[in-house]
Amino acid sequence: MSKAPLHIDGRFRLENILGSGSYAVVYRAQNFLHDDIVAIKLEPVTNNPPSLEHEHHILKQLEGGVGIPRVLWFGRESTHYALALDLLGRSLHDLFLMCNRKFRLQTVVNLGDQLLSRLEYIHSHGYIHGDVKPQNAMIDISEKTVYIIDFGIMKRYWNSSTTSHIPFRRGRRDDLESLAYMLIYFLCGSLLWLNSDHEKLSDSFILEHKVDTAIVDLCEGIPPAFANILVYSRSLSFSEDPDYDYLCSLLHDLRTAGPAPATHSLDFDYPIPPSQNPELSELVPTCLLKATPLHRSTRV
Numbered sequence: 078m079s080k081a082p083l084h085i086d087g088r089f090r091l092e093n094i095l096g097s098g099s100y101a102v103v104y105r106a107q108n109f110l111h112d113d114i115v116a117i118k119l120e121p122v123t124n125n126p127p128s129l130e131h132e133h134h135i136l137k138q139l140e141g142g143v144g145i146p147r148v149l150w151f152g153r154e155s156t157h158y159a160l161a162l163d164l165l166g167r168s169l170h171d172l173f174l175m176c177n178r179k180f181r182l183q184t185v186v187n188l189g190d191q192l193l194s195r196l197e198y199i200h201s202h203g204y205i206h207g208d209v210k211p212q213n214a215m216i217d218i219s220e221k222t223v224y225i226i227d228f229g230i231m232k233r234y235w236n237s238s239t240t241s242h243i244p245f246r247r248g249r250r251d252d253l254e255s256l257a258y259m260l261i262y263f264l265c266g267s268l269l270w271l272n273s274d275h276e277k278l279s280d281s282f283i284l285e286h287k288v289d290t291a292i293v294d295l296c297e298g299i300p301p302a303f304a305n306i307l308v309y310s311r312s313l314s315f316s317e318d319p320d321y322d323y324l325c326s327l328l329h330d331l332r333t334a335g336p337a338p339a340t341h342s343l344d345f346d347y348p349i350p351p352s353q354n355p356e357l358s359e360l361v362p363t364c365l366l367k368a369t370p371l372h373r374s375t376r377v
């Protein structure tokens with residue numbers, strides 16, 4: 078891979094790597110014109126077609142939405158495309174490991190509430206995210222707002238010229254089903270088909286076990302609202318408009334049911350300091366939370 082440039086657009090100086098994915102590397106960078114810190118996503122120009130250009134195009138359409146990263150600059154710098162974004166805090170994946178693989182019920186409720194709003198906003202612009210997972214949800218530096226990231230492979234589900242759902246494509250229900258798995262995972266600490274060696278599980282193994290797992294077993298010991306979210310998402314037909322208010326109401330009921338006064342804050346507590354957590358670099362496999370593309374089941 079070609080060497081990353083040291084400076085972007087004459088004003089951003091690259092510092093350390095914050096993370097990387099299949100097509101880009103994300104750097105922390107200093108904007109020495111405004112004396113602030115940003116995130117810069119770099120993709121070599123050899124990638125064809127460039128995913129970063131597509132990501133930039135989508136982010137501009139979603140601009141101004143709560144929890145959508147703000148684009149500060151996009152362009153080409155020598156051998157790379159570069160996208161400058163607001164610097165965010167940690168991903169939910171990293172936070173989950175730091176919190177010993179358990180989030181409090183109220184934290185999961187508040188995360189679910191925010192993430193549902195993000196998905197509704199993205200869907201209202203004719204797109205599905207298609208890769209809802211803990212690595213693609215980040216919180217801002219003040220740990221108040223959840224952001225969705227990784228728009229490079231996002232696709233339209235809605236054809237505005239024919240005003241119809243594009244066939245043979247994932248739909249909104251798939252994003253919602255993935256979100257349901259993610260919330261259950263945060264509450265239970267794992268999902269039934271995962272084992273200690275889950276890095277090596279194939280997509281087909283996970284899909285087979287997902288289909289064969291009864292929702293009642295998957296959601297054992299957690300409030301029924303999460304099973305209801307999963308059942309509802311799976312029962313949606315391909316082009317049906319999801320009732321986001323209904324899903325939110327299932328979560329809101331859990332706020333009033335608890336013994337302690339409900340809080341809207343995310344309220345993470347980290348029993349394991351990041352420097353002492355050997356698992357922090359471990360990745361949840363990308364196929365882990367994907368919606369079930371095989372036959373759909375509503376077994377509870």
Ligand SMILES: Nc1ncnc2c1ncn2[C@@H]1O[C@H](COP(=O)(O)OP(=O)(O)OP(=O)(O)O)[C@@H](O)[C@H]1O
Nearest residue numbers: 095096097098099100101103116162163164165227
């Ligand atoms: N705005 C940001 N602020 C801080 N860190 C970020 C930001 N955007 C991305 N990151 C970090 O960089 C990592 C990779 O980013 P991203 O998922 O967008 O890359 P990608 O190449 O599109 O990944 P994928 O292979 O999942 O498509 C993230 O997991 C996160 O740790």
